[in-house]
Amino acid sequence: MTLSSFLTNLLYGITIGSAYTLIASGLSIVFGVMGVLNFAHGSFVMLGAYTGMTIMNLTGNFWLSLTLAPLAIALLGGIVEKSMVSRLYGKDIPSTLFLTFGLSMVFSNAVLLIWGGSHYSIQLPAYFKGFINLGGIYYPKFRLFVLIFSCVLVAVLWLFLSRSRWGLPIRAGLFDLETVEAFGIDIYKVFSVLFIICSGLAAVAGVIIGSMRSINPMMDLDLITIALIVIVIGGLGSFKGALVGSLVLGLAEAFGAQAMPGFAKFTTWVIMALVLLLRPKGLFSER
Amino acid sequence: MADTQEGRRGFGTRRLVEAAILAALLLLPLGSGRLFSDFYIALCLRIMIFGVLMLGFDLLAGYCGLVSFGHAMFFGTGAYVAAVTWKYFSDSMWIGMLLGLGLNAVIGYVLGLLVVRTRTVYFIFLTFAFSQFFFVTANSWRLIGGTDGLTGIPAPTLLPGISLGERIPFYYFTVALLVAAYLVARRIVNSHFGRLLRGIHQNEERVKFLGYNSPLMIRRVFLISGLFGSVSGTLMACFQPFVPPDYYHLSMSGEFVMMGLLGGMGTLVGPLAGTAIVIFLGDFLSSWLKEAWMLCLGAMYVICILFSPEGLTKIVSNLSATGLLARLFGRKGPQGQGS
Numbered sequence: 001m002t003l004s005s006f007l008t009n010l011l012y013g014i015t016i017g018s019a020y021t022l023i024a025s026g027l028s029i030v031f032g033v034m035g036v037l038n039f040a041h042g043s044f045v046m047l048g049a050y051t052g053m054t055i056m057n058l059t060g061n062f063w064l065s066l067t068l069a070p071l072a073i074a075l076l077g078g079i080v081e082k083s084m085v086s087r088l089y090g091k092d093i094p095s096t097l098f099l100t101f102g103l104s105m106v107f108s109n110a111v112l113l114i115w116g117g118s119h120y121s122i123q124l125p126a127y128f129k130g131f132i133n134l135g136g137i138y139y140p141k142f143r144l145f146v147l148i149f150s151c152v153l154v155a156v157l158w159l160f161l162s163r164s165r166w167g168l169p170i171r172a173g174l175f176d177l178e179t180v181e182a183f184g185i186d187i188y189k190v191f192s193v194l195f196i197i198c199s200g201l202a203a204v205a206g207v208i209i210g211s212m213r214s215i216n217p218m219m220d221l222d223l224i225t226i227a228l229i230v231i232v233i234g235g236l237g238s239f240k241g242a243l244v245g246s247l248v249l250g251l252a253e254a255f256g257a258q259a260m261p262g263f264a265k266f267t268t269w270v271i272m273a274l275v276l277l278l279r280p281k282g283l284f285s286e287r
Numbered sequence: 288m289a290d291t292q293e294g295r296r297g298f299g300t301r302r303l304v305e306a307a308i309l310a311a312l313l314l315l316p317l318g319s320g321r322l323f324s325d326f327y328i329a330l331c332l333r334i335m336i337f338g339v340l341m342l343g344f345d346l347l348a349g350y351c352g353l354v355s356f357g358h359a360m361f362f363g364t365g366a367y368v369a370a371v372t373w374k375y376f377s378d379s380m381w382i383g384m385l386l387g388l389g390l391n392a393v394i395g396y397v398l399g400l401l402v403v404r405t406r407t408v409y410f411i412f413l414t415f416a417f418s419q420f421f422f423v424t425a426n427s428w429r430l431i432g433g434t435d436g437l438t439g440i441p442a443p444t445l446l447p448g449i450s451l452g453e454r455i456p457f458y459y460f461t462v463a464l465l466v467a468a469y470l471v472a473r474r475i476v477n478s479h480f481g482r483l484l485r486g487i488h489q490n491e492e493r494v495k496f497l498g499y500n501s502p503l504m505i506r507r508v509f510l511i512s513g514l515f516g517s518v519s520g521t522l523m524a525c526f527q528p529f530v531p532p533d534y535y536h537l538s539m540s541g542e543f544v545m546m547g548l549l550g551g552m553g554t555l556v557g558p559l560a561g562t563a564i565v566i567f568l569g570d571f572l573s574s575w576l577k578e579a580w581m582l583c584l585g586a587m588y589v590i591c592i593l594f595s596p597e598g599l600t601k602i603v604s605n606l607s608a609t610g611l612l613a614r615l616f617g618r619k620g621p622q623g624q625g626s
Contacts, residue, residue, distance in 0.1 A: 037408060087593055093408045094354055098548055099592045101541055105585030113579055221537060225419070232412050266423050273416045277401055280409050 007137050009254045015143045017250025018150035019212075022205035023223060024230040024242040025157060026198030032237020033170055034191050036085055037093050039100040041202055042224025043107035048073045048203025049210030049219065050115050053122045062125050062211075070203040077199025081192055089191070104220060112217050122211040146208050153204065154243070157197075161239065170194060229272045235282025244284065301556070305469075312462050316455055328458060330570055334563045335465045336522045337546070341558035342472040343515020344543055349552030350476060351508050352488030356411040357418025358543050361391050361513040363534035364421065365520025367431055370440045370530045380443040380451055380460075384521045391517035395510035402509060403502045406491075415537065422535035436531030443525055451525050461522055468515060472555055475511070484508055488553075545588050551598020560600050 027041045052069035056062060080103065088096045124142055131138040161167045169185045180187050209223070230249055234241020249268060256267045275282065312331070319328050340362055348354040368390050369383035377383070402413050431437055442452025451457045475481050486494040487501050494501050524530050533539065542565065550561020565584065572580035591599065 084589065084593060094411060095592065095596060097408070097411065098544060099589060102545070102585050102589040102592060105541075106582050106589065109579065109582035109585065113582065225537070228412070228415075236408070266420070269416050269419045269423065273401075273413065273420075276405060276409060276413045276416065280405055 004137055008139065009258065010251070011134075011137070011139055011147075012143065013251035013254030014247065015147045015150075015250070016253055017247040018147055018154070019205050019208050020226060020230060020246035020250055021154050021243055022150055022201050022208075024227045024234070024246050025154065025239055026201045027224075027227045028231045028234065028237055028239060028242040029161075029170075030195060030198050031093075031231065032239075033194060034085075034089060035093055035096070036088065037097040037100070038085070038198075039097055039224055040080070040103040040107060041100075041198070041227060042220035042222075043104045044073050044077060044199045044202035045206040045209065045223045046111060046215075046217070046220040047076065047107060048206025049122070049215045050111055050120075050206075051203070052207035052210055053120055053215055056122050060125075062122075062128070065122070066204065066207050069207050070200040073203035073206075074196045074200035077202075078192065078196045080199075081195040085195065086188065086191070089188075104224070108217055108220050111220075115217075117217055119214040119216045120210075121214050122207065124211055128211075142211060146212065150205075150208070153201070157201070158239065160197075166190065166193065226268075229268055232272050232282060233275045235284040238282065238284040241282055241284035304556070309462075309466065312465075313459075316458055325454065328454060330567065332458060332461055332526055334566045335461045336519055336526060337543075337562045337566065338465055338519075338559045339468045339522065340516045340519035341543065341546055341550075341562050342468050342555060343512035343519075344547055345552055345555055345558045346472060346475060346484070346515075347508050347512040348544075348547055349554065349558065350481065350488060351484040351505060353406070353410050353505065353509075354544060354547075355414040355509075355512075355540070356537075356544065357414035357416070357540050358512075358516055359535050359537075359539035360394065360414075360418040360421045361516030362520040362523070362539065363425065363530075363532075364391050364394060365517035366524040366530045366534050367425065367437065367520075369443075369521040370437045370524040371431060373443045373524070374437065374440050378441060378444050380445050380521075380525065383443055383524075384518065387517045387521045388514055391513050392510060395513035396506070399506035399509040403505050415540070418535060418540055419537070422532060422537070425532035425535050432530070432532075434532065436529060436533075438529050440524060440528040440530065442528065457525065461526075464518060464522065468518065469555070469559075472515070476555060480504065480507070485553075547598075548596075549588060549591050549599060551600035554598075554600055557598050557600040561598065564599065 023041065023045055027038060030036050030038050030041070048069050051072050052065040055065035055068050059065070084099065084103070085096070088099060128142040128145065130141055132141045132144055134144075161170060169180050169183075169187065169190050172180045177187060205223075209219075226249060230245035231238075231242055232245075233248060234243070234245035248271070252267055252271065312335075315331060316328060319325055340358065343361075344355070344358055365384075365387040368387040372383040372386050398414075398417055402410060402417075405413050425431060426434055442450050444450050445456060445460060449456055451460060483494060483499055483501075483504050486499075487504060491501050494504075520534065523534070546561040546565050547558045548561070549564055550559065551557030568587075569580065569584060572583055576583060595601065
């Protein structure tokens with residue numbers, strides 16, 4: 001492997017990893033704060049991709065699809081939270097997983113009914129096509145955009161959690177829900193807002209991933225398994241863990257595909273099983 | 288969810304229901320071709336085949352409280368081993384089944400040593416991860432068909448001269464195995480070991496405190512429930528002479544969880560009912576709603592979890608006159624919170 005191909009792989013791994021962070025951090029936050037293991041999180045990514053594609057086909061404006069699709073999915077997330085997920089707050093975690101597993105089944109079949117089973121992809125505008133020269137490495141322009149955009153979004157999310165007025169009850173709720181409620185904060189409103197933000201973020205990732213790879217009715221399972229591996233490696237409920245885990249997985253994907261084609265997925269499962277056995281609560285567990 | 292009242296209240300009724308179902312199963316082929324088409328026999332066979340697995344699944348998930356999200360690994364291994372045996376080595380049903388059981392016992396033993404270290408969600412994740420190993424392997428291993436799966440599996444023979452490729456012998460063979468599996472599961476549930484499993488579900492610390500080796504119990508029930516899955520997979524390879532890697536897929540494991548939850552776990556009869564509901568309704572809905580049936584099934588499952596987490600059999604058993612009255616007047620029955 002030459003140095004330039006190594007650097008290209010490295011950059012690609014970080015790019016994919018940053019897109020995964022958008023998915024995994026949402027999954028991790030929803031789990032850490034509300035104790036809900038949202039299997040339908042992958043469906044939000046998929047629905048975001050399909051909605052983004054439809055908006056792109058209708059308007060031809062990429063920025064419109066990057067903003068409107070997440071808004072639509074955030075609304076859907078809000079409805080799902082209010083009508084179903086909120087009923088399971090305080091129940092055991094497996095039952096939230098089973099509920100959202102059923103939801104993901106509903107969503108993936110709804111997608112099959114609306115868009116059919118074929119593979120699509122979002123057509124990028126002309127200025128995102130082609131390569132850019134980064135000191136000798138030719139890197140696709142859009143991937144560079146994805147890298148920067150995801151990093152900015154993750155940074156904003158981190159600032160929101162750590163610095164904003166909303167962040168405090170969220171972080172406090174991680175440790176002690178009852179105390180937060182005793183301070184007169186409507187924790188359930190915080191939950192709703194958080195769930196909406198996380199489903200919106202998932203949809204952003206959906207539009208991005210849908211522009212880089214194919215959009216198909218199986219992508220929800222692929223992505224939710226990736227996100228689950230990420231948060232298991234990082235530690236359920238840990239934001240930092242989701243970040244590190246995503247990078248590990250992105251890099252494993254970028255390099256593993258070259259080192260052992262066909263068995264690339266195997267490595268990620270081995271990593272997950274090892275982490276579960278050696279440090280069952282993940283590398284950066286907070287809960 | 289341990290049914291301690293089961294013995295007092297529902298024992299007589301249960302015996303009656305069991306006998307009625309067995310009689311119906313035994314008599315069903317007589318009407319085939321005259322009263323209804325052969326299609327219903329095939330439907331019934333699928334229910335019974337998955338029923339064997341669900342009995343084992345219930346021992347682990349319902350009684351011991353450890354939900355496996357990777358039970359497809361036993362099912363798939365049972366199917367693949369039997370298929371490879373019949374295709375390349377021998378046409379005996381028994382050899383295929385025993386080899387499947389053997390390999391699954393090894394898998395159940397080794398993975399049991401590992402999964403026993405985790406509980407609840409982490410148990411779900413770990414079983415899920417391990418079943419993905421099998422899926423990825425079956426998907427990439429050319430020798431067993433890779434993505435296309437193993438095709439052209441010859442029908443095995445039960446005894447020299449009795450081919451299980453024929454519907455009727457296979458049907459009665461499956462009935463016999465289901466009954467055997469049910470009796471074994473019932474026996475386990477009623478045994479001392481079964482009581483310990485329920486104890487682990489309710490409060491593992493207390494079971495340990497009483498001097499029992501609870502990890503050993505969990506490893507045992509994990510292995511046993513895997514063996515049920517193995518038999519089920521072997522039967523499936525005989526029913527459908529085609530073994531795809533999808534037998535290892537996550538959606539397969541998810542379906543088992545769904546069947547169990549729909550029917551009501553920790554009752555043995557519940558998961559069987561859940562299997563029947565999912566498969567029967569699946570066939571019925573898919574002919575009626577075409578492609579939207581999975582959506583309806585998913586929606587039904589979601590509703591079930593939200594409004595009746597105990598499963599449908601619990602609703603039915605609560606539908607006695609007093610239960611109905613209590614329900615009408617808004618008084619909740621003495622429901623335990625599970626674990």
